[in-house]
Amino acid sequence: MTTQQAADFLNVSQPYLIKLLEQGDIPYIKVETHRRIPFRDLMTYKQQRDIKRRQALQELIEMTEEAGLYEEEE
Numbered sequence: 001m002t003t004q005q006a007a008d009f010l011n012v013s014q015p016y017l018i019k020l021l022e023q024g025d026i027p028y029i030k031v032e033t034h035r036r037i038p039f040r041d042l043m044t045y046k047q048q049r050d051i052k053r054r055q056a057l058q059e060l061i062e063m064t065e066e067a068g069l070y071e072e073e074e
Helices: 003-010 014-023 039-066
Strands: 029-031 034-036
Touching: 003 014, 003 039
Parallel strands: none
Antiparallel strands: 029 034
16 A cells, blocks of 8 residues: 555554654655555554553543543433
């Protein structure tokens, strides 16, 4: 995939995606001066990102419940 296609797929900006590539968070190959991202690697990154987001949300819910800030409606 091109960097623009990958950015659109992840719903992020192209500069942010390029930052992820350069940090080594997502593997890519260079074809002349262009970066190409294998779809398989993009899906792996997306799945890991989604898992981390769900875990962070769950931790936030648990912290607010413990603090008594999260109440269920009756």
